[in-house]
Amino acid sequence: MNESTPPMQSVERAFEVVETLRDNGPAGPSRIAEELGMPKSTAYVYLRSLRETGFVIGEDGQYRLSYMFLNTGSRIKHRQRIFQVARGDISRLANETGESVTLSIEEAGRTIVLQEESKEESIDLGLYSGMSAPLHSQAAGKTILAELPPSRITDIIDSHGLTAATTHTITDEKRLRDQLETIRETGYAVDWDQHVVGVGTMGVPIVVEGEPIGAIGIACPTERMKDEDYQEDLLKLARECTESITVSYQYSR
Secondary structure, eight states: OOTTSOOOHHHHHHHHHHHHHHHHOSBOHHHHHHHHTOOHHHHHHHHHHHHHHTSEEEETTEEEEOTHHHHHHHHHHHHOHHHHHHHHHHHHHHHHHOSEEEEEEEETTEEEEEEEEOOTTSOOOOOOTTOEEEGGGSHHHHHHHHHSOHHHHHHHHHHHOOOOSSTTSOOOHHHHHHHHHHHHHHSOEEEESSSSTTEEEEEEEEEETTEEEEEEEEEEEHHHHHOHHHHHHHHHHHHHHHHHHHHHHHHOO
16 A cells, blocks of 8 residues: 555545534434435444444434543643643743743644643633644744745645635735745734634744744734734743743753
């Protein structure tokens, strides 16, 4: 087998069942069959097989995803060296700013949140570890995108497109590339209302030996992020945080 070998359809369908349960919550064979356009008997076979693996729980004719996914995701996260060295700094930055702070990485052309820290006074965005978002729709993702090789940027745009999370999201490629050039020059990004209306975000990349290994994101209400003095305060703290993470990453091998 090689990259040109067609994927196994049964495996693809099994993951479609998993994604349906993830997006819709508990469901029976009839609901799965309807959602995926397959016979009810086939849906039942997939659900029963997934139950045997322990990744799906069957109760009273309804099936749901099990916490095995949480176990798997947590193991993956804790094995990431960037998470291991950065989690203390991310927590401290949240304490210093009083805002919602995230540590994100890029995977398969999207932003993945590895860690989220917030305080009682922070804006509640419902962020969580494992959350995925388009790179172009928020500041942290843009700072990672800006540091990637030009060919990789083109591949990501071609593969994922520039979908709009809100009416303010940048969906014009030239405008995005111009912004990425500015981000490369300044070393950070600030935007508002582009991923969630009413929320401003700041991103600072974590770059080691020329490679963006992640980014710090700070989120707060739009009006607060528009304050230039406040931006300067946040940027100073965020850069101190990235410097600490970069040093720890380089010398913790």
